[in-house]
Amino acid sequence: MPTQSPHNPTQNHLLAALPASEFARLSVHLELVKMPLGEALYESGGRMQHVYFPTTSIISLLYVMEDGSSAEIAVVGNEGILGVSLFMGGETTPSRAVVQSAGYGYRLKAPLLKQEFDRAGPVLRLLLRYTQALITQMAQTAVCNRHHSLQQQLCRWLLLSLDRLQSDDLTMTQELIANMLGVRREGVTEAAGNLQRAGLIRYSRGHITVVDRPGLEKVVCECYAVVKKEFDRLLSDIPLSKQLKADAPVIGPALS
Amino acid sequence: MPTQSPHNPTQNHLLAALPASEFARLSVHLELVKMPLGEALYESGGRMQHVYFPTTSIISLLYVMEDGSSAEIAVVGNEGILGVSLFMGGETTPSRAVVQSAGYGYRLKAPLLKQEFDRAGPVLRLLLRYTQALITQMAQTAVCNRHHSLQQQLCRWLLLSLDRLQSDDLTMTQELIANMLGVRREGVTEAAGNLQRAGLIRYSRGHITVVDRPGLEKVVCECYAVVKKEFDRLLSDIPLSKQLKADAPVIGPALS
């Protein structure tokens, strides 16, 4: 058995879920890309040249307002694809895509994806299911913004991020988190302080470690579970036989 | 020229935008339905039997939380279709669909829509474009909930509703609006009072009339324009030649 590169397209769950024939057709064109923290993959209204399949990175979809303040709309990690508007037919969106957690991913040229989509086969069905999960995430973000406290939102955000990574450790300053959530940095400091005092997380200068995940899940609002359940429901009954074909460490079905 | 019934499927912009052949195929199966205020078309997690094409009604997608409070996620009127999760592949969603403004619409049995969708023709493309517009609306709802005042949100809500109706008059109590926005009724009373004192709207016991639309558009936050632009962009370059085939009063391209 040959040892593989540390990078493998099947680290992305959508790619891993493709039937062998579709995967073979696409994989030739997949291009590994490094995604440094803070890089903007799409600008608001900008023409998209590629779609991205994150493997070890997390991408944040956020809307930046006229006055410069921002709010996160959804996150995309190794469970999904960045650039759904390409196959939805709109080509662009009013939101921005920024690397929230540095890592890697694969990208595919826009025309190739569209071609694949137009075959109206399993790829289309898979991408649409993912898109529906994404819709749920956005909807729940709206609900959470309306009704829940900063601390609850922080918990949701931490858990959603963890689910899209391999470790319990996030490289992320409070300032950045505040930007994502669309709140003040001081607010994050306070909420994070509470969580640390409660023994749920530990952090220092740009590193947050979740030490008590079950504890966090008790504090978080229902929004987290709604989103997670929906991702699992929509994407986990995908043949995970597929994931076995890779030597890459498999991290359970769909999320978590 | 024969006079037509007051109801016509082409009052719905999506149906109106279909190529003649597709429209002909579908129209046979369209069933006119009355939609009384407050009726729930879908329950959270419930199996959907139909998709709905509102003509004179407005449907509110909302999420109801464990504690009973709720928040609106998006609205669907004569510009769209209710039940996107049917063709997105998920069958259900965690949200509820409630008639926000009484009226009529057409419905189509779920299997028929799926059949049409599977043809991977213009119907699919149209529905996906609409879905992207819907996604934008949800995203902007999240942003608006995060950053804007109750009064701005009320303005956005009023304008979005107006765009989906034929008149400047909404039949809607402040209590109901509060439920949609996920705020207290008192808050709506105050905000609406401000708007009335400013001469932008007039209301009394369940009726709200917008008397100064341009004025409202000056007060509303940017979220409204973002959503409207995106709907126009995604859905207005649709052949509006199509709308001419109906005797029904045509209400301009896409929205407004």
Added chain:
DNA sequence: AGCCTTATGTCCGTTGTCGTACATAAGGCT
């Protein structure tokens, strides 16, 4: 006309987040 339901108006103390300003501390760099 009078009643009664329902819609709207007002008040008040509380809470969460904001805006601003500044203090401390951790770690990289010379």
Added chain:
DNA sequence: AGCCTTATGTACGACAACGGACATAAGGCT
């Protein structure tokens, strides 16, 4: 070691929305 940048901590007044309680008013009903 000492410096300097950057991350985090803290404090205080302002304000919007909340929760609850109650007052008024409009319109349907008998």
